[in-house]
Structures are given as structure tokens and as C-alpha cells.
Amino acid sequence: MIEEIRRHARLWARTASMSMQAQLTYRLGSAGFLIGKAVRMVFFFAFVAAVFDHVKTVAGYTLLETALFFLTFNIVDMIAQIFFRGVYNARRTVNEGDFDFYLIQPCSPLLRMVCSSVDALDALTLIPVLVMTGVVLHRLPPLGWTRGLLYATLTLNAVGLVFAIHVAVAALTVRTQELENAIWIYRDVMFMGRFPVDVYAAPVRWALTFGVPIAVMTSFPAKAFLGLLSPAWTAYAFALTVVALAASLAFWRASVARYTSSSS
Amino acid sequence: MGKWPMTAALTADALTKDYRSPIKEPGLLGGIRGLFDRRYKDTRAVDAVSFSIEEGELVGFLGANGAGKTTTLKMLAGLLTPTSGTARALGHVPWRREAAFQRRLSLVMGQRTQLWWELPAYETFRLNKDIYGLSEAQFRASLDELVDMLDLGAHLSIPVKKLSLGERMRAELAAALLHRPSLLLLDEPTIGLDVIMQKKVREFVRGYNKRTGAAILLTSHNMTDVVELCRRVIVIERGRLLYDGALDALVARYADHKILRARFSGPFDAKKLAALGTVVSVEDGRAALQVPRARVAASAAALLRDFPVADLDVEEVDIDDIVRRLFGGA
Amino acid sequence: MKKYLTAYSIALQETLQRRWTLLMDRVGGFAVVLSLYSFWNVLLGDKASFLGYTRPEMLTYVLIINVLRSFVFTGRGWQLVGEISSGRVSSYLVRPLRYQGYALALDLAQKTIHVGSAFLEIGLLVLVARGVFIPRDPVAWALFTLAAVMASLIFFFLEFAVSTLAFWTSESGGPLFCFELFLQFAAGAFFPLDVLPEGLRRLLSATPFPYMVYFPARVLLQKIAPSEAVRLLGVEAAWLAVAAAVAAAAWNRGLLSYAAEGG
Numbered sequence: 001m002i003e004e005i006r007r008h009a010r011l012w013a014r015t016a017s018m019s020m021q022a023q024l025t026y027r028l029g030s031a032g033f034l035i036g037k038a039v040r041m042v043f044f045f046a047f048v049a050a051v052f053d054h055v056k057t058v059a060g061y062t063l064l065e066t067a068l069f070f071l072t073f074n075i076v077d078m079i080a081q082i083f084f085r086g087v088y089n090a091r092r093t094v095n096e097g098d099f100d101f102y103l104i105q106p107c108s109p110l111l112r113m114v115c116s117s118v119d120a121l122d123a124l125t126l127i128p129v130l131v132m133t134g135v136v137l138h139r140l141p142p143l144g145w146t147r148g149l150l151y152a153t154l155t156l157n158a159v160g161l162v163f164a165i166h167v168a169v170a171a172l173t174v175r176t177q178e179l180e181n182a183i184w185i186y187r188d189v190m191f192m193g194r195f196p197v198d199v200y201a202a203p204v205r206w207a208l209t210f211g212v213p214i215a216v217m218t219s220f221p222a223k224a225f226l227g228l229l230s231p232a233w234t235a236y237a238f239a240l241t242v243v244a245l246a247a248s249l250a251f252w253r254a255s256v257a258r259y260t261s262s263s264s
Numbered sequence: 265m266g267k268w269p270m271t272a273a274l275t276a277d278a279l280t281k282d283y284r285s286p287i288k289e290p291g292l293l294g295g296i297r298g299l300f301d302r303r304y305k306d307t308r309a310v311d312a313v314s315f316s317i318e319e320g321e322l323v324g325f326l327g328a329n330g331a332g333k334t335t336t337l338k339m340l341a342g343l344l345t346p347t348s349g350t351a352r353a354l355g356h357v358p359w360r361r362e363a364a365f366q367r368r369l370s371l372v373m374g375q376r377t378q379l380w381w382e383l384p385a386y387e388t389f390r391l392n393k394d395i396y397g398l399s400e401a402q403f404r405a406s407l408d409e410l411v412d413m414l415d416l417g418a419h420l421s422i423p424v425k426k427l428s429l430g431e432r433m434r435a436e437l438a439a440a441l442l443h444r445p446s447l448l449l450l451d452e453p454t455i456g457l458d459v460i461m462q463k464k465v466r467e468f469v470r471g472y473n474k475r476t477g478a479a480i481l482l483t484s485h486n487m488t489d490v491v492e493l494c495r496r497v498i499v500i501e502r503g504r505l506l507y508d509g510a511l512d513a514l515v516a517r518y519a520d521h522k523i524l525r526a527r528f529s530g531p532f533d534a535k536k537l538a539a540l541g542t543v544v545s546v547e548d549g550r551a552a553l554q555v556p557r558a559r560v561a562a563s564a565a566a567l568l569r570d571f572p573v574a575d576l577d578v579e580e581v582d583i584d585d586i587v588r589r590l591f592g593g594a
Numbered sequence: 595m596k597k598y599l600t601a602y603s604i605a606l607q608e609t610l611q612r613r614w615t616l617l618m619d620r621v622g623g624f625a626v627v628l629s630l631y632s633f634w635n636v637l638l639g640d641k642a643s644f645l646g647y648t649r650p651e652m653l654t655y656v657l658i659i660n661v662l663r664s665f666v667f668t669g670r671g672w673q674l675v676g677e678i679s680s681g682r683v684s685s686y687l688v689r690p691l692r693y694q695g696y697a698l699a700l701d702l703a704q705k706t707i708h709v710g711s712a713f714l715e716i717g718l719l720v721l722v723a724r725g726v727f728i729p730r731d732p733v734a735w736a737l738f739t740l741a742a743v744m745a746s747l748i749f750f751f752l753e754f755a756v757s758t759l760a761f762w763t764s765e766s767g768g769p770l771f772c773f774e775l776f777l778q779f780a781a782g783a784f785f786p787l788d789v790l791p792e793g794l795r796r797l798l799s800a801t802p803f804p805y806m807v808y809f810p811a812r813v814l815l816q817k818i819a820p821s822e823a824v825r826l827l828g829v830e831a832a833w834l835a836v837a838a839a840v841a842a843a844a845w846n847r848g849l850l851s852y853a854a855e856g857g
Contacts, residue, residue, distance in 0.1 A: 014394050104370075106396065199636040
């Protein structure tokens, strides 16, 4: 068991290094993506900052607090993009037969499908985001290290939740082979996480907490840091991740079983 | 295992596979209807196919396009679960995909690649070392041998996308064989390669089979592949097993003649050709004749003697022809 | 002409065939619209207007975004990049077919379905939510339609031009991605450009980008006097001519270099 885990860890490190090398061969293309993402972030910041030229608070949050929500969204979103990159190519992986190779080789097809390409460039964009988050956390009134710890734990929990969603999307792609860009829908819906969940009307908020748990991923950590999250909600966040992970892994297994009994 | 001999590397017992595919109704209206109410139809791709392959055997697997070759191969590799029937490969049920089985299996698909496109093939080799859990020493020994046999040395450090098709195919074979599989499934390994490269690949496959004693099942459109490599062939058509036995017997039975193809340098009497064999075609200075095997030499000599022949080829009958005749009985 | 109609019809069917993709596309787009509106709603609070937009006007702006995202921002750039990179583009070149016309036919098919769906969604929303600003003046509708059609063509040609980068490099996906993201912001597809500082806004107004969403939206909201709107439509038409010329030039140069290298 331990040996298996170590082998898969080595495997992951190998594919990560290979995908970085591959990426380096595409300089112009990579630069385009990098600049595009930077542009998107700068624009959004400019937008949020511009809004605060006209108002003092948004849904009761100050500029600094709103920035914390936005930055938290970016951290979670970027970690997912860096480490679960493979899902973005899931359809190609299936259609071009790479997935067939994953299935006949003695290693976890899930690991190879979801995690095997690491986006090194996104790692570059994560650095300024982390720095800015540090600045924002520092400039908020001192709230004690337990809040900081809770913030970090809930952010990690959010990454777990995002992983579950990526696994489910990968499973869906394997199952239907039709869903061209299932992951892009996730990205569109995830857009809602850029703002504090409090801006949404009650039914939407409810849906974002219990249905598509984007609030749990993006708003909960920031709220916890600001002392606005009750222990009950914190417990809910962790429980949700456990359930979501279990469910998505089961779904993945079922989809692979179906793939191997129906694909051509 | 019971009724199968212990030395069988591979056995298929009444393997059957049905596919389900959506029916697209024609026209825009059909498209809109399909949005809400989709119909499916079942097609039987493989129908109760049984055979057994011994350790060390190199068997050709023949059939026309869509005959069910690739589907059968995928079931034996564990990529597909059959609708009914069973199989055993190296003592395992393939579609359970147990690691112990996977470590001893390899599947090469001529039209698919497991090599990383942007990187040198060597990187994929290292990856496979980790996937199959090879030690550094095992990896080295295996790699050196394969590089030598496949003449790959100069190509190891060049990105795969810059390799020629033949170079890529050889690198593909190396990647598939690093872990020294005892069961090798080859699906059209020479497709798209030029004649010299086909020959190289064939020589390598034969050598690998001899040296390691691995069981190999090979599909090909290319009759030469099969003639040069396989003593035994299995033929399927429309999913059904048609023939399982010695290639010689198959050829004697069905490919009992060859094709003589001649190009003429001057005018000739087309009617006289009929005396030498069955005329398949005659057009602007060219002719093709079907000649029984036993009379090939005599007919060729007569052609050269009595006609202004500029060029003459003797060809095997097309594999698809043989298979078609097998099936239709004509 | 008939061949383009056939291409259009086939593309329509193909889009319908991939029903999950279609449904998910719509859901995703709707999520964006919903979150934008919610944000503005909170900003408005109990104020009568924000940045000059009343609540009904802001709702209408967001709904216009929903329509124009479907109508303007659906080019064939990614397909073109793929077809150039894979060399499949050659199969069009040997046929009696103008690739631009063919791509436009496919694009129109996609737009037809998405705009149809966008209006369906809006219809539902208007029933549920109260207080959508619907202009009664037919002139505003006419000007809006004209502005939107031109915007859609400008986008088509600009994206087409950027995509032809694929003739020179196998990595044109990156620039295309960057271009599209930038465009959506600069066009006002996320928020009305009024929110930006004066200087930046003036800079943008010297580009074709604001004509893609911001301008048509303001025309429909009757924030622009008809005479001024007509003048700006003239400017937009000029941009359209420029974009078409750039696309044609880029395509022709690209073909030359493609032929020179033998694909």
C-alpha cells in the first residue's frame, strides 16, 4: 500500500515535470494565456476598486473585506487550475485514445486524468495573489492566529471540494463522451464566487450553499476570518467535502465501468 | 481454468460484444426531435468468438474493416467488458484490470500514440519506468536492448512531433515493450509506414517473439506482415470466427492464385492474354491476370516471351479478397 | 449561396445534436448574468440610481449582456485555429467555397440557437422578476438591432484575424484566449464602462471594443440621443470596414505563407 502510494507520487512528479517541459516549448501560446489571465484579474480589481469610488460598502463589506473575498476566490480557483488541469483536456484524452492507455497500465487512471498535467504558469500568477492576500490580511484589524488557521483550513477544505467537482466532471466526460466542455460550465458558475455570497438573493444564496456549493468554496474561508462563520457552518463545510469526495469517487468508478462496457 | 491447457497465454470463450449507438434522424426536424427523444440501435461487433493462443505463439488476426478485430483486441486488453462470454489472459480476466496482469501486458495501436508529443520519446520511457515500477537496472537493460534493436539511438532526444512516422512507430514499440510484456497485442503496427520501415518493424516483432517467448496477437491489413510473421491465423468477418488454423492451409485453400500485372511497351493482342489466366483488367497499355499458383512461372515466362512487356509484377491476392471469399464462399 | 445555406442548416443540426453541451452552455452563461445582476442590485441598495442607471435599467443592461454574449461573442476562431494547425483547412481551399462565408454560415447557426435560447431565458425572467425596463420606442429597437448586427460582424472579423496567427505559429491559441478575455472586459460585457475612470473610458472609446456591448446597450436604454446614436453607428460601420479589411488581409497573407511552407 505504502509502496503503491510512493509509486503514484513519483508518477505524479514525473508527469508534472513533463507537462512543464512541454509547456515551455510553447512560449507564445503560454504567454498569451498568462497575459489573458493577468488582464482578467487586473480588470476585475480595477472594477472593484472603481465601484468603491462610488460606494463605501458592498453588502456591508468594506473594500478591504471585499478584496479578501475576491482574493480567496482566486486562490482556490488557481490551485484547482494548477493541479487539476488535466480535466480541461478530458474530452481530448478520451477521444484521442490516451485514456485507453491509462486504463491498461498499472496505475490509477483518475490520477493521470485529473492531476497529470500541472500548469506551471498558473503557479506564477498565484504568487502575486498570495502576496496581495497577505497584505490584505495584514491590513485588516488583528484578529488572532486561530482565525488565520481557520482561514487556511477552510481554504484547503475548499480545494478538496473543488477536487471533488473536477473528479465528477472527469467522470461525466468519460461517461457521455459528448460533454464537450463540462468544465467550462463549472468555470462560468464559479464566476459567482467572485463576489461575497451575501450579494445574492436568498434563494440563490441557498443554492450556492447547498446545491452548487460555491459559497462554501469561496466565501466561507473569508467569512471565517472575519469572524462571521458559526461553528455549525464550519462543521457543515468539512462534512460537505467528505460527502462530495466520496460521491464523486463513486461516480468516477461507475463511469469507468460503463466506459469499458460501452465505448467503441 | 479446467478445460484449457496450462500453457495457454490467452483464451477467448464465446466472446460477444454489442454496441449501442444513437440514431441520428435526417434533417433539421430530426435534429430537434433527437434533442428530446433519442433512439438507439444495438450492433453486434463481436459474435461468440473463441480461440486459444499458446505461450510464445505469434498469431495473425485477420478481417476486413469493421470485422471486429479491434473490439476483440480491446476486450483482451481489458479496455472493454464483453456483453457475454469470457476470456483469460495470462491467467487473469482482462477487464478486471488487475495490476499483476497489466504489468505483463502491452497493447500497441498503430493509429494511436502514448508518446508525449512535445517531448523526446525518452521522457515517455522514463514515465513508463515509473508506471511499471521498473528498477533503474531493469530500465537500463531493457532500454539499451530496444534502442539497439530498433535503431533508435539518434532519435531519443528529439521531440516526438519532429520524428517521421516510421521513427515514431519504433519509439512507440519501445515504449510499449520496456516492461517486457509476456502478452503483446498489436493493432495495425505497420499502418502508414513505407515498405522499408514495414520490414524493420516486422523483423523486430519476430525477433522479440523469439527472444522473449511472448505471445503476440497481431492484426494487419498488410498481407505481407501476416505471411512473413505468422504461421497461424485467425480470421473474423462481421464479428464471427471464420477460420482458425495454419496460414499455409488458408492460402492454399483460398489464395490459390496470384496476380500478374504487366505494363506493355507497344501494341499487343489482348485476346491472347486469356490463354495465360483469367483477365482481371486491360486498359491503356496495362493488364492484370489472375493465375493459379502452380502456373505463375509458366504464365510469366509466356508473357515475357510473347508480349512486348516493359514491366512485370507478381502480387499476392489482396487479403480483403481472401477474407471476402472466405465469407461469401465465392 | 445555396451551399452556405446548407452549411448553416447542417451546423444548426449539429448544435442541436450535442444537447448537453448546449444546455450547459446556457446554464453557465446564465450564472454569469445572475451574479452580475445580484452585484449591481446590492450596489444600488436603496438608492434610486447608481452611475446613472436605475434598477430596471441595470437589469435590462444585464439581460442585454446575456443576449449579446450569445450574439456577438461566438466566433469561429477556435475552429479556424484547429483547422489551420491540423492542415484540414486545405480541404476547403480546393473547393469552390469562400472560407469566410462558410465560417460565417456556421457562426450564424450557432448564434441562431443561442440567441433563441437567450430570449427564452429572458422571457422566463421577465415573467418572474418585476421591473425590467423595456423601451417602447421602435427607433431605439431599430438602432439597437443595427448596432448589434455590426458588433457581431466586427467581432467575427477581429477574431478571424487573430486566429489566422495559426498560419505562422502552432501556438495561436494563447493570443486568441488573451484577446477574447480582454475584449469582453473592454466591450462592457461584464459591467457598464461608466464605472471606469474617465481617462480609461476615453481611451477605450477610441477603439472598436465598446461598440460590441456597451454602445448597443446604451442605445436600447435610450441613454444616447438618436442623432448622436446615428453618428456613432457611422463610426461603428467604419470599424466594421476596418475589421473586415484586416481579416481579409491577414487571411490572404496567411495563405501565402501556408502555401510557401507547404502546410
